[in-house]
Amino acid sequence: MNQALFILSVFAVSSAQAGVYRLDYNKVSASDREMIEATCVTELRLNDSRSTETEIIAQVLDRRMSVEKIESSKSTITADGMDAYSGEVKTGVYLVKQDGFGSYFPHIAKRVEINRYRAAVTVRVELLNHRDSAELAEESVCGNLSYLEDSTTRSNR
Numbered sequence: 001m002n003q004a005l006f007i008l009s010v011f012a013v014s015s016a017q018a019g020v021y022r023l024d025y026n027k028v029s030a031s032d033r034e035m036i037e038a039t040c041v042t043e044l045r046l047n048d049s050r051s052t053e054t055e056i057i058a059q060v061l062d063r064r065m066s067v068e069k070i071e072s073s074k075s076t077i078t079a080d081g082m083d084a085y086s087g088e089v090k091t092g093v094y095l096v097k098q099d100g101f102g103s104y105f106p107h108i109a110k111r112v113e114i115n116r117y118r119a120a121v122t123v124r125v126e127l128l129n130h131r132d133s134a135e136l137a138e139e140s141v142c143g144n145l146s147y148l149e150d151s152t153t154r155s156n157r
Contacts, residue, residue, distance in 0.1 A: 019046045021121050021147035024084075032141055040142035044121065053092045053114045060123055060142075063099040065107055070095050077117075084120035084148050091115050095128075104130055119149040 023042040025033070036042070041060050046052050057067055071093035079086040092114050097107040109128040114121065125143045130136055 019048065020044070020150040020152075021046065022150055024120070024146040024148045027146040035141050036145070039139070040145060044147050046121075052116065053094070056114055056121065056123060057094060057096060057112055060125065061096055061098060061110065061112070063101075065097045065099055068095045069093070085117055085122075085146070087118045089115050089117050104133070104136070108136065121147045121149075123147070 021044040023036070023040075028036055044056060044059055046055055053069075054067060057064070069092060071091070073091045074088065075091070076088050077086050094112045094114075096110045096112050098110065100107045108130060111126040111128055113124040113126075123145055125139075127136055127140070127143075
């Protein structure tokens with residue numbers, strides 16, 4: 001009985017640490033809103049006990065072959081008021097290679113920049129090779145999105 005109670009308590013603690021970040025529609029232009037809702041990730045689920053940045057990459061990009069961190073920094077952004085995009089910001093930049101297909105062999109390379117704020121996350125994805133591809137350019141609408149932490153999940157942590 002004690003073992004079952006222990007497992008249940010570990011599960012409860014780990015699930016309480018999960019944060020949900022939803023797309024910040026204030027940062028999305030009205031003309032792009034419909035396409036973004038149809039093609040992009042509009043919600044991120046992050047578990048504090050894991051590597052947050054690699055977890056974001058796993059949710060935003062599929063067919064990953066490799067992920068290499070190429071830069072890391074921490075800074076502070078000051079603004080006239082306190083909003084979700086001010087204060088301490090942690091930045092991680094990654095080189096992500098995705099499986100190539102068809103004429104995109106051997107891989108598709110992307111630069112992914114993730115900025116983590118107190119209650120927000122921004123994700124910028126830039127295609128590095130195959131830039132002239134109309135097919136791959138369709139994904140560019142998902143290349144610069146902002147997410148705000150859901151306040152209901154924040155109170156559970």
